[in-house]
Amino acid sequence: MSDLAAVPPSPAEDAPSPAPVTMELQELGAYAAAGLAALAALAPLAIGVAWWDAGASGWLLAAAAVLFAGIVPRLSGGLGALVAATATAALAAALLLAVHHDGVGGRIGLGFYLAFAATWAASWMLVQRLTDLSGGSDWRGRVIDAAIPFVFGAFLFLAWEAICVGFGVPMVLLPAPSQIVTRFFASLPILGDDFVQTVVRAVIPGWAIGSTAGFLVAILADRHPFLGRGLMPLGNFVSALPMVGIAPIMVMWFGFDWQSKAAVVVINTFFPMLVNTVAGLSASGRMERDLMRSWNASWARTLISLRLPAAMPHIFAALKLNSTFALIGAIVAEFFGTPIVGMGFRISTEVGRMGLDMVWAEIVMAAITGSALYAILAFVERRVTFWHPSNRGR
Amino acid sequence: MTTEPAAPSFFARAVGRALGGSLLPVAMVIVALLALWYGAAVLLNAPFARSMAADPAALGLSELIDATLSQERPVLPAPHQVLWELKKSVFDLPVTSKRSLVLHGWVTLSSTLVGFGLGALLGLLLAIGIVHVKSLEKSLMFWIVSSQTVPILAVAPIVIVVLGAIGVTGLVPKAIISAYLCFFPVTIGMVKGLTSPDRLHVDLMRTWDATPAQTFWRLRAPASVPFLFTSLEVAIAASLVGAIVGELPTGAQAGLGARLLAGSYYGQTIQIWAALFAAAALAASMVGLVGLIERLVLAAMGGRR
Amino acid sequence: MLGGSNVASAGGTEASDATSPHRVVIDAKELDLVFDTADGRVHALANVDLTVREGEFVSFIGPSGCGKTTLLRVIADLEQATGGSITVGGVSPADARAARLYGYVFQAAALLPWRNVLDNVTLPLEIFGVSKEERLERAARNLDLVNLTGFEKKFPWQLSGGMQQRASIARALAYDPQLLLMDEPFGALDEIVRDKLNVQLLKLWAETAKTVIFVTHSIPEAVFLSTKIVVMSPRPGRIIDVIECDLPRDRTLEIRESSRFLEIAHRVREGLRAGHSYDD
Numbered sequence: 001m002s003d004l005a006a007v008p009p010s011p012a013e014d015a016p017s018p019a020p021v022t023m024e025l026q027e028l029g030a031y032a033a034a035g036l037a038a039l040a041a042l043a044p045l046a047i048g049v050a051w052w053d054a055g056a057s058g059w060l061l062a063a064a065a066v067l068f069a070g071i072v073p074r075l076s077g078g079l080g081a082l083v084a085a086t087a088t089a090a091l092a093a094a095l096l097l098a099v100h101h102d103g104v105g106g107r108i109g110l111g112f113y114l115a116f117a118a119t120w121a122a123s124w125m126l127v128q129r130l131t132d133l134s135g136g137s138d139w140r141g142r143v144i145d146a147a148i149p150f151v152f153g154a155f156l157f158l159a160w161e162a163i164c165v166g167f168g169v170p171m172v173l174l175p176a177p178s179q180i181v182t183r184f185f186a187s188l189p190i191l192g193d194d195f196v197q198t199v200v201r202a203v204i205p206g207w208a209i210g211s212t213a214g215f216l217v218a219i220l221a222d223r224h225p226f227l228g229r230g231l232m233p234l235g236n237f238v239s240a241l242p243m244v245g246i247a248p249i250m251v252m253w254f255g256f257d258w259q260s261k262a263a264v265v266v267i268n269t270f271f272p273m274l275v276n277t278v279a280g281l282s283a284s285g286r287m288e289r290d291l292m293r294s295w296n297a298s299w300a301r302t303l304i305s306l307r308l309p310a311a312m313p314h315i316f317a318a319l320k321l322n323s324t325f326a327l328i329g330a331i332v333a334e335f336f337g338t339p340i341v342g343m344g345f346r347i348s349t350e351v352g353r354m355g356l357d358m359v360w361a362e363i364v365m366a367a368i369t370g371s372a373l374y375a376i377l378a379f380v381e382r383r384v385t386f387w388h389p390s391n392r393g394r
Numbered sequence: 395m396t397t398e399p400a401a402p403s404f405f406a407r408a409v410g411r412a413l414g415g416s417l418l419p420v421a422m423v424i425v426a427l428l429a430l431w432y433g434a435a436v437l438l439n440a441p442f443a444r445s446m447a448a449d450p451a452a453l454g455l456s457e458l459i460d461a462t463l464s465q466e467r468p469v470l471p472a473p474h475q476v477l478w479e480l481k482k483s484v485f486d487l488p489v490t491s492k493r494s495l496v497l498h499g500w501v502t503l504s505s506t507l508v509g510f511g512l513g514a515l516l517g518l519l520l521a522i523g524i525v526h527v528k529s530l531e532k533s534l535m536f537w538i539v540s541s542q543t544v545p546i547l548a549v550a551p552i553v554i555v556v557l558g559a560i561g562v563t564g565l566v567p568k569a570i571i572s573a574y575l576c577f578f579p580v581t582i583g584m585v586k587g588l589t590s591p592d593r594l595h596v597d598l599m600r601t602w603d604a605t606p607a608q609t610f611w612r613l614r615a616p617a618s619v620p621f622l623f624t625s626l627e628v629a630i631a632a633s634l635v636g637a638i639v640g641e642l643p644t645g646a647q648a649g650l651g652a653r654l655l656a657g658s659y660y661g662q663t664i665q666i667w668a669a670l671f672a673a674a675a676l677a678a679s680m681v682g683l684v685g686l687i688e689r690l691v692l693a694a695m696g697g698r699r
Numbered sequence: 700m701l702g703g704s705n706v707a708s709a710g711g712t713e714a715s716d717a718t719s720p721h722r723v724v725i726d727a728k729e730l731d732l733v734f735d736t737a738d739g740r741v742h743a744l745a746n747v748d749l750t751v752r753e754g755e756f757v758s759f760i761g762p763s764g765c766g767k768t769t770l771l772r773v774i775a776d777l778e779q780a781t782g783g784s785i786t787v788g789g790v791s792p793a794d795a796r797a798a799r800l801y802g803y804v805f806q807a808a809a810l811l812p813w814r815n816v817l818d819n820v821t822l823p824l825e826i827f828g829v830s831k832e833e834r835l836e837r838a839a840r841n842l843d844l845v846n847l848t849g850f851e852k853k854f855p856w857q858l859s860g861g862m863q864q865r866a867s868i869a870r871a872l873a874y875d876p877q878l879l880l881m882d883e884p885f886g887a888l889d890e891i892v893r894d895k896l897n898v899q900l901l902k903l904w905a906e907t908a909k910t911v912i913f914v915t916h917s918i919p920e921a922v923f924l925s926t927k928i929v930v931m932s933p934r935p936g937r938i939i940d941v942i943e944c945d946l947p948r949d950r951t952l953e954i955r956e957s958s959r960f961l962e963i964a965h966r967v968r969e970g971l972r973a974g975h976s977y978d979d
Contacts, residue, residue: 173560226419242677245651696856
C-alpha cells in the first residue's frame with residue numbers, strides 16, 4: 001500500500017482550485033455598493049417621488065451606504081460577512097419598501113436603477129465573501145454553505161419583485177412574487193383540493209405501483225437471464241421515449257378521473273425503475289460475488305445479503321427521478337381532460353382565463369410537493385445507503 | 395509487446411453482439427408483446443363489436459375477431475391498423491397535407507433541435523462556470539438541482555401563453571421549454587465530466603504549472619467527452635418531450651403533440667397511436683444518432699477506455 | 700519525543716556534507732505538516748530535516764502513513780508544509796514548480812487515455828510552449844532512452860503496465876528537469892518486471908546524471924537503487940534513519956546476493972522495526 005492514505009480524501013480538490021476573488025475586488029464591490037446606494041439616495045426614486053418620501057427606505061439606503069463604505073471593507077472573517085449581510089438586507093428592504101410605495105410602480109426613475117445596481121453589487125460581494133469563508137466541516141461551515149445559495153436565491157426573488165412592481169409589469173405577463181404568495185394563501189382550500197386530487201390520488205399510488213412493478217420485473221429479469229436479455233434493450237429504448245404521450249390513451253381507457261392519471265404515472269415510473277434496478281444489481285463487485293459463490297450462497301441469499309444493498313443507490317436514484325416524473329405525468333395527463341379539480345386542470349383553465357397568479361400559485365404548490373418528495377427520499381436514502389462514499393463524512 | 399487482434403469494424407461487432415447476445419431474446423419478447431397486444435385488442439374492442447352486430451348471439455368467433463380488429467375508432471387499435479395509418483400519413487399523403495405526419499413530425503423536430511441546441515449550450519456554459527468559479531458552484535448548484543424537483547412541464551403553458559401575449563408564437567416558446575428540460579442533464583453530466591480526471595492527472599498538470607486554460611483543454615475537456623454524450627442522449631429525449639408538451643396548451647395547429655390532442659378530442663385512437671409511434675421513432679433515431687456520433691468520436695479518441 | 704530520530708537524521712546529512720562536493724538540491728529544515736481532516740488532525744510530517752545533493756539517488760522508505768509520499772509532494776509543491784523551511788534547487792518549491800525544475804512520476808502511469816504514447820510524452824512540452832520540431836525531437840530521444848521507440852502511435856491501453864510506466868518516465872524526462880521525483884513508480888508491477896525496470900532506471904540515471912528521489916516500500920529495491928536511504932516512520936511521519944548506500948555505482952541484479960547489500964538491507968530493516976515498535 002502507498003501512504004497516500006495520509007493525504008486527506010477530499011473530492012473537492014479534484015475541481016480546479018479556483019483563484020479566490022481577491023480582497024481588493026471585494027472591497028471594490030463594497031465601495032461600489034456604497035457609492036451606488038449614496039447616488040441612488042440623491043436621485044429621484046420615481047417621477048415626483050424622492051426616496052425620503054417612501055417610508056424608511058431613504059434611511060435604510062443611507063445606513064447601507066455608511067456600512068458598506070465605512071465598516072465592510074475594514075472587517076474580514078465571519079463578523080465582516082455578518083455586517084455585509086446586514087447592509088445587503090438593508091438595501092434589499094429599502095428597494096422593496098420603495099417599489100411598493102404609492103405612486104412608484106410603473107413610474108420609476110434613476111434612483112431605482114442605481115439602488116438596484118447597488119443591491120446587485122452587494123449581493124455579489126456577499127456571495128464572494130461567504131464563498132471564501134466556506135469549506136469548514138463544522139456547524140459554521142454548514143451554515144455558510146446553506147447561506148450562499150440562500151443569498152443567491154433571495155437576490156433572484158428580490159429582482160423579480162422589484163422589476164415586476166417597479167416597471168408595473170401586467171399580471172398576465174408575469175405576476176410579482178408578492179402577488180403569487182397572496183394568491184397562494186388566499187386559495188389554500190382550492191389548492192388543497194387540487195393537491196388531494198393530483199398528488200394523493202394519482203401521483204403517490206401511481207408512483208408506488210409503478211416503482212414496485214419496475215423493481216419486481218427487474219428482479220425477475222435478473223432471475224431469468226433470457227428474459228433479462230430480451231427485456232433490457234426494450235426497457236432502455238422505452239425509457240428514452242416521450243412517455244407522456246400515452247396520456248390521451250389512458251384518459252380514454254380509464255376515464256377523466258384520477259384513475260387515468262395514476263395509470264400514466266405507473267407507466268412513467270415503471271421503466272426508469274426497471275432500468276436502474278437492473279443496473280444496480282450488477283453494481284456489486286466481482287470479488288464479493290465470487291466470495292458468496294465460494295460459500296455456496298443461493299441466488300436469493302446473494303440477492304438479499306449483497307446485491308440488493310449494493311443496488312440501493314441506483315434504486316433510490318430511480319425513486320427520486322420517479323417522484324418528479326410522477327408529478328409531471330399526472331399534471332400533463334390532466335391537460336387531456338379531468339373532472340373540475342386537479343393541479344393540471346387548474347393550470348390549463350387559469351392560463352386560459354389569464355389568471356396567471358393562480359397558475360403560479362399552483363406551480364408553487366407543485367414545487368413544494370416535488371421538493372418535499374425529493375427531500376423525504378433523500379433523507380431515507382442517506383439512512384439506507386450511509387455506507388456509500390457520497391454519504392460519508394456527513 | 396502486447397499484441398491486439400485487429401479490431402473488427404463497429405458494424406461487424408454490433409451484428410455479432412446482437413446474434414450472440416440479445417437478438418433472439420429481444421425478438422421473443424417483441425413477439426410476445428405483439429401477441430399480447432392482439433389479444434388485448436380483441437378483448438377490449440369486443441363489447442363494441444357485439445353491440446354493433448345485428449344478432450350478438452349469432453356472432454362467430456372468427457367474425458368477432460375480424461370485427462374487433464377493423465373498427466374505425468377502436469378502444470385499442472391493432473398493430474396493423476397503427477402501421478397502416480403510419481404508412482398512410484407518412485408516405486401516401488403529400489407533405490403539405492394537414493394530416494401528414496411528416497409535416498407534424500418536422501414541426502416538432504425543428505423546435506426539439508433548436509431547444510436542444512440552446513439547452514445543451516446553456517448547460518455546457520453553466521458547467522464550465524461551476525467547475526471554475528467556486529462561488530458559482532456554491533450558489534448555483536442548489537438551485538439547479540432544486541429546479542428539477544419542480545415539475546417543469548407545469549410551467550409549459552405559462553411560457554406558451556406569456557410569450558404568446560407579447561406576440562412570440564410558434565417555434566420559439568416550444569424551443570424554450572425544450573431548452574429548459576435539456577440544460578439540467580447537460581450541466582450535471584458536464585460538472586461530473588469536467589471533474590472526472592483522476593487526482594493523479596490533476597496533480598500532473600500542477601507539476602507542470604499548467605494554466606487553468608491548458609488544464610481545461612488538454613485534460614478536463616477530453617476527459618468529459620463520454621459524460622457529454624451520455625448527458626446529450628438524455629437531453630435530446632427530454633427536449634422532444636418538451637416540444638410535444640409545449641404543443642398541448644394552445645391546442646397548437648401543428649406538431650405531434652397537436653396530433654395527440656386532436657386525436658383525443660375526436661376519439662381518433664388510431665391517429666393517437668400513430669402519432670405516438672412517430673414520436674417514439676423520432677426519439678429513438680435522435681438518441682441513436684447521438685449514440686453513433688459518440689462511438690465515432692470515442693473511437694477517434696483512442697478507442698477502448 | 701523526536702530527539703533520537705533527529706540525531707540520526709542530522710548525523711546522516713552531516714556525513715554526506717563531509718563526503719559530497721556536489722550542490723545541494725533539496726534542503727529541508729524542521730518541516731512540519733498537519734492535515735485537518737473530518738476525522739481530526741493528522742500529523743503527516745514532524746520535524747523533518749533532509750539534504751539531497753546533486754546527482755544523488757535518494758530513496759524514502761517506510762510503512763503506509765509514514766509521510767514518505769507527503770514529503771515528496773511537499774518537495775513538488777503539491778502540498779504545503781505548515782512549519783519549517785524547504786528549498787528546492789535553491790528556491791521555494793512553488794518557484795521550483797513554476798521553473799519546471801522537477802519531473803514527477805506517479806505510482807500509476809497516469810497517461811491520458813485519449814493521447815497516444817508520442818502525444819503523451821510531448822504533452823508537457825506543449826504546455827511549456829515548445830515548438831513542434833523540438834517536441835518531436837525530444838520525445839524521440841526520451842522514448843529511445845526508455846526503449847519505447849516504435850510504440851509512438853500506440854494508445855496507453857495497448858501497452859503493458861511496465862511499458863506504460865516507462866512512457867510516463869519518458870514524459871517526466873521530456874523537458875530535461877534536473878530533479879526526478881518518483882512516487883512508488885513500480886509499486887503496481889510484478890517483481891520480474893520491476894527488477895528489469897530497476898536495472899533500466901539505474902542505467903538511465905547513469906546516462907542522464909539526474910538527481911532522483913524515489914519513494915518505495917521495498918527494502919531490496921531501495922538498497923539496489925539508492926546512494927542514500929531515508930527510513931521513515933508513521934504517527935507522526937518522521938525520519939528515523941538516513942543510511943548511506945555505498946555499493947559500487949555500476950550495479951547488476953547479482954549484487955543483491957553480496958554481503959554488503961545484505962548488511963545495508965539489514966540496517967534498513969532494523970530501522971523500520973524500531974519505528975514500528977509501539978504498534979501493529
